[in-house]
Amino acid sequence: MKILIVEDEQPLLKSITSYFSEENYVCEGVATFNEAIEKVHLYDYDCILLDITLPDGNGLKILEALKAQKKAQGVIIISAKNSLDDKINGLDLGADDYLTKPFHLSELNARVKAVIRRKKFDTNDVIELGNIQINLLQRVAFANQTPLNLTRKELDILLHLIANKNYVVSKSSLAEQLWGDHIDQVDSFDFLFTHIKNLKRKLSGASARVEIKTVYGIGYQLLET
Amino acid sequence: MKILIVEDEQPLLKSITSYFSEENYVCEGVATFNEAIEKVHLYDYDCILLDITLPDGNGLKILEALKAQKKAQGVIIISAKNSLDDKINGLDLGADDYLTKPFHLSELNARVKAVIRRKKFDTNDVIELGNIQINLLQRVAFANQTPLNLTRKELDILLHLIANKNYVVSKSSLAEQLWGDHIDQVDSFDFLFTHIKNLKRKLSGASARVEIKTVYGIGYQLLET
DNA sequence: CTTCAACAATGAGAATTTTCATGATTTACA
DNA sequence: TGTAAATCATGAAAATTCTCATTGTTGAAG
Numbered sequence: 419m420k421i422l423i424v425e426d427e428q429p430l431l432k433s434i435t436s437y438f439s440e441e442n443y444v445c446e447g448v449a450t451f452n453e454a455i456e457k458v459h460l461y462d463y464d465c466i467l468l469d470i471t472l473p474d475g476n477g478l479k480i481l482e483a484l485k486a487q488k489k490a491q492g493v494i495i496i497s498a499k500n501s502l503d504d505k506i507n508g509l510d511l512g513a514d515d516y517l518t519k520p521f522h523l524s525e526l527n528a529r530v531k532a533v534i535r536r537k538k539f540d541t542n543d544v545i546e547l548g549n550i551q552i553n554l555l556q557r558v559a560f561a562n563q564t565p566l567n568l569t570r571k572e573l574d575i576l577l578h579l580i581a582n583k584n585y586v587v588s589k590s591s592l593a594e595q596l597w598g599d600h601i602d603q604v605d606s607f608d609f610l611f612t613h614i615k616n617l618k619r620k621l622s623g624a625s626a627r628v629e630i631k632t633v634y635g636i637g638y639q640l641l642e643t
Numbered sequence: 644m645k646i647l648i649v650e651d652e653q654p655l656l657k658s659i660t661s662y663f664s665e666e667n668y669v670c671e672g673v674a675t676f677n678e679a680i681e682k683v684h685l686y687d688y689d690c691i692l693l694d695i696t697l698p699d700g701n702g703l704k705i706l707e708a709l710k711a712q713k714k715a716q717g718v719i720i721i722s723a724k725n726s727l728d729d730k731i732n733g734l735d736l737g738a739d740d741y742l743t744k745p746f747h748l749s750e751l752n753a754r755v756k757a758v759i760r761r762k763k764f765d766t767n768d769v770i771e772l773g774n775i776q777i778n779l780l781q782r783v784a785f786a787n788q789t790p791l792n793l794t795r796k797e798l799d800i801l802l803h804l805i806a807n808k809n810y811v812v813s814k815s816s817l818a819e820q821l822w823g824d825h826i827d828q829v830d831s832f833d834f835l836f837t838h839i840k841n842l843k844r845k846l847s848g849a850s851a852r853v854e855i856k857t858v859y860g861i862g863y864q865l866l867e868t
Numbered sequence: 869c870t871t872c873a874a875c876a877a878t879g880a881g882a883a884t885t886t887t888c889a890t891g892a893t894t895t896a897c898a
Numbered sequence: 899t900g901t902a903a904a905t906c907a908t909g910a911a912a913a914t915t916c917t918c919a920t921t922g923t924t925g926a927a928g
Contacts (some may be wrong), residue, residue, distance in 0.1 A: 569884055607906090609886050615907060634894055634905065794914055832876090834916050840877060859924055860875065 419534060419582055420444040420462070424454040424477065425469040425496065430519075434467065437523045438530075442588055454480050464537070465492045465530050468513070485512045492533035494526070538581050547580055548627035548642045561624035571596055572617045575610075579630065579640035588637040614638060644759060644807055645669040645687070649679040649702065650694040650721065655744075659692065662748045663755075667813050679705050689762070690717045690755050693738070706738060717758035719751070763806050772805055773852035773867045786849035796821055797842045800835075804855065804865035813862040839863060 421438060425431040426449045435445045446461075448454050451472045458466070458480065466484070470477030477495070484493060492514045514533045517526060545552040550566075552559045557573055559566045568576065578595045579587055589607050596610075618630050631639045646663060650656040651674045660670045671686075673679050676697045683691070683705065691709070695702030702720070709718060717739040739758045742751060770777040775791075777784045782798055784791040793801065803820045804812055814832050821835075843855050856864045 571885070606887085608888075611906060612886075612908085615909095618907095632906070796915070831917085833918075836876060837878085837916070840879095843877095857876070 419464045419585055420446075421465045421467060421530065422454070422457055422461075422463045423447040423467045424472070424480065425449065425467070426472050427469075434523065434526070437527070441527060442586075442591065443530075444585070451477070451480065455483055458484060462489055463491045464534050465494065467494050467496060467526070467530070469496045471497060481513060492530075492537045494529055494533060496521075496526075534581070545577075545580060547583070550626050550628060552577070552580075561621065561626035564624055566620050566624055566626070568617070568620060571613050572620065575613055575617055576640075579638060583640050583642075586633045586636055586639045590637075592637065644689045644810060645671075646755065647679070647682055647686075647688045647691045648672040649692065649697070649705065650674065651697050652694075659748065659751070662752070666752060667811075667816060668755075669810070676702070676705065680708060683709060687714055688716045689759050690719065692719050692721060692751070692755070694721045696722060717755075717762045719754055719758060721746075721751075759806070770802075770805060772808070775851050775853060777802070777805075786846065786851035789849055791845050791849055791851070793842070793845060796838050797845065800838055800842055801865075804863060808865050808867075811858045811861055811864045815862075817862065 419442075421443050423431060423434050423438075423445060425434065425447065428449065431447045431449060435447045438445050446457060446463075448457055449472075454468075454472075454477075468477050468480060470481075481493060481495075484491070493512070494515045494517060495513045496517050496519065514536065515529045517529060543553065543555045545554065550559060550561050552573070557570070559568050559573060559576065574596055575592060578592055589610055592610060593607065596613075614630065614632075621628060621630070627643050629641045629643050631641055633639055644667075646668050648656060648659050648663075648670060650659065650672065653674065656672045656674060660672045663670050671682060671688075673682055674697075679693075679697075679702075693702050693705060695706075706718060706720075709716070719740045719742060720738045721742050721744065739761065740754045742754060768778065768780045770779065775784060775786050777798070782795070784793050784798060784801065799821055800817060803817055814835055817835060818832065821838075839855065839857075846853060846855070852868050854866045854868050856866055858864055
């Protein structure tokens with residue numbers, strides 16, 4: 419997951435960046451209107467955190483620019499508490515969520531997760547990746563026309579990996595996805611290993627053109643092949 | 644679950660009330676400061692939705708009153724969009740969440756759920772009910788000192804029933820609790836019946852002083868005996 | 869008071885999930 | 899490099915969860 423943080427207050431920018439880096443996001447932070455415009459044209463992000471009160475231009479302009487190119491990233495607007503009317507404008511212009519300062523980083527985190535999820539999955543009921551197709555409504559997956567017969571947990575893992583395609587997903591992130599907040603510190607990832615093994619077997623058995631690469635000590639990474 | 648809605652705009656009050664009734668909450672709605680104060684002193688609520696711009700007094704006063712008596716209900720403040728500074732005051736005065744108009748009822752619903760959950764469970768790691776004890780951290784349950792050996796799903800069901808003690812919990816509500824948003828419309832509750840059966844067996848087997856009463860056509864209800 | 873249809877309980881078996889013991893790989897570091 | 903410790907893969911067994919067929923119950927309508 420890659421996010422762009424547009425924020426002119428340096429301390430806040432730093433704390434957001436370090437928080438989300440900690441959460442295993444790839445973060446880029448910029449402090450000015452021009453940098454933001456440039457980044458947005460050059461790279462793809464999964465989510466953009468946008469402070470709309472920038473010194474060299476109104477952040478809403480960036481929102482318009484984002485809408486013009488139609489990439490699939492989510493946008494969360496951050497604003498100072500005295501500019502609330504921007505909320506209406508921002509949401510109208512296509513932002514996905516809105517947060518006023520001051521806020522807790524955990525709240526921002528929750529919203530980023532929600533926005534990314536919505537963007538990735540909610541709109542289309544069928545996900546395609548390489549020769550894999552997943553019908554989210556029926557929760558069934560195919561590789562070429564043939565069903566993969568994934569179990570619930572296997573599908574959950576696959577979806578989480580697809581949502582973070584090309585990025586390394588930590589074991590604890592996967593565990594959280596599978597088990598919600600039931601357990602804070604999982605003492606063993608045995609069950610994960612097993613599910614990953616079975617998932618890999620089914621995928622390669624159906625000659626799916628994806629690879630689940632294991633990243634030693636960290637987690638797993640899904641790549642198209 | 645019982646909630647009090649304090650809101651002077653009649654149409655909004657009605658729509659909130661009907662929405663949450665639909666969601667199987669017991670709702671009471673009042674439109675004035677005095678009514679609210681009275682209700683709050685007479686009854687216990689799990690959550691109070693509080694519009695702080697009332698005609699006959701500032702809603703924040705109610706918050707103070709709530710803090711004075713220390714019942715365990717959650718409070719969510721609702722305010723018009725131009726009174727944002729109330730947010731700080733409200734949260735300082737002990738509100739649990741804050742929402743500005745206009746909002747989606749589903750968002751309000753999500754926050755109510757979150758607040759109730761936090762209030763019910765997060766603070767103390769051990770729940771007691773009758774002769775039942777549940778350690779939430781280890782997720783183990785006892786009746787008198789002996790372990791009930793509940794499985795994950797059984798414990799989830801029991802917790803959801805305890806959270807709604809004395810109220811009838813619909814089957815779909817339980818199913819959602821067990822399965823998250825995986826399935827929208829469950830076609831069969833067979834798995835629920837089975838888990839309930841096993842849970843009942845384990846509870847009575849350990850002579851726990853609670854009863855899971857089945858409410859024909861609706862769901863289940865947990866009572867102390 | 870019956871009868872009927874919808875709903876719920878039950879037990880058995882199938883499928884999935886989890887645990888565990890063992891063996892293979894990777895990495896750090898001497 | 900070589901070795902040890904940590905991490906991961908694997909297969910089999912145990913535990914849990916889910917499905918299904920059957921039986922029992924409930925409440926509404928005649």
